[in-house]
Amino acid sequence: MQKIGIIGAMEIEVERLKADMTVRREITKARMVFCEGELSGMPVVVVRSGIGKVNAAVCAQILTDEFGADCIMNTGVAGSLDARIDIGDIVISKDVLHHDMDAVNFGYPLGQIPQMEVFSFEADAALASLAEEVCREVNPDIAVYHGRIASGDQFIADKAAKERIISCFGGSCTEMEGAAIAQTSYLNGIPFVILRAISDKADDSASMDYPAFEREAAQHCVRLVEGLLARLAKKQ
Numbered sequence: 001m002q003k004i005g006i007i008g009a010m011e012i013e014v015e016r017l018k019a020d021m022t023v024r025r026e027i028t029k030a031r032m033v034f035c036e037g038e039l040s041g042m043p044v045v046v047v048r049s050g051i052g053k054v055n056a057a058v059c060a061q062i063l064t065d066e067f068g069a070d071c072i073m074n075t076g077v078a079g080s081l082d083a084r085i086d087i088g089d090i091v092i093s094k095d096v097l098h099h100d101m102d103a104v105n106f107g108y109p110l111g112q113i114p115q116m117e118v119f120s121f122e123a124d125a126a127l128a129s130l131a132e133e134v135c136r137e138v139n140p141d142i143a144v145y146h147g148r149i150a151s152g153d154q155f156i157a158d159k160a161a162k163e164r165i166i167s168c169f170g171g172s173c174t175e176m177e178g179a180a181i182a183q184t185s186y187l188n189g190i191p192f193v194i195l196r197a198i199s200d201k202a203d204d205s206a207s208m209d210y211p212a213f214e215r216e217a218a219q220h221c222v223r224l225v226e227g228l229l230a231r232l233a234k235k236q
């Protein structure tokens with residue numbers, strides 16, 4: 001891996017990374033500020049995409065085309081879909097799908113993108129497994145899970161919406177960008193991994209928990225991203 005694109009949807013998810021990196025240049029494209037430089041010994045481009053799948057897909061494509069990123073990491077927070085996965089814990093993607101893709105009346109299973117050969121997008125297995133190992137080292141006080149991430153253009157904050165996602169797709173957590181980044185990476189043939197810290201339980205308590213825990217959760221992801229980059233740098 002020569003250059004890692006690192007996407008966070010919100011400033012809180014990238015501000016620490018930007019503060020810790022050596023910035024060589026900053027370029028604005030599609031209203032997003034791409035910070036290129038080095039972080040933990042690896043060449044990186046760190047960017048805040050904005051929230052939602054369209055922003056995330058545009059951002060991932062620019063990282064690939066304009067900056068030559070050959071690997072994409074997405075860092076941020078998410079709502080838990082599994083009672084065992086608690087606020088503060090980390091979920092590393094095994095596969096990622098769109099929980100709001102619905103072409104059922106067009107003859108496709110719920111979640112399936114019509115005429116696409118895969119149902120979900122598989123994260124890079126070696127990167128995910130390294131991330132899991134690094135996470136146990138740098139965040140010893142929290143649990144780390146490797147599982148399915150369900151993305152949609154919805155902040156999930158009620159029990160019924162959460163149960164619908166779980167019954168249709170299973171999954172470890174839900175958020176609003178991962179599947180778009182995964183799909184863009186898949187289309188470009190680039191390895192990716194989604195790293196998410198749990199900020200809420202995606203149920204009726206989510207609107208209250210999210211603001212209380214997002215900063216602390218985002219910090220767990222920062223430690224993971226920086227640790228993972230350091231390990232990748234050692235392997236170079």
Ligand code: ADE
Pocket residue numbers: 077078079080154155156157174175176199200201202203206210
């Ligand atoms: N990001 C963090 N929590 C979330 C939730 N409950 N739904 C969607 N995205 C989220």
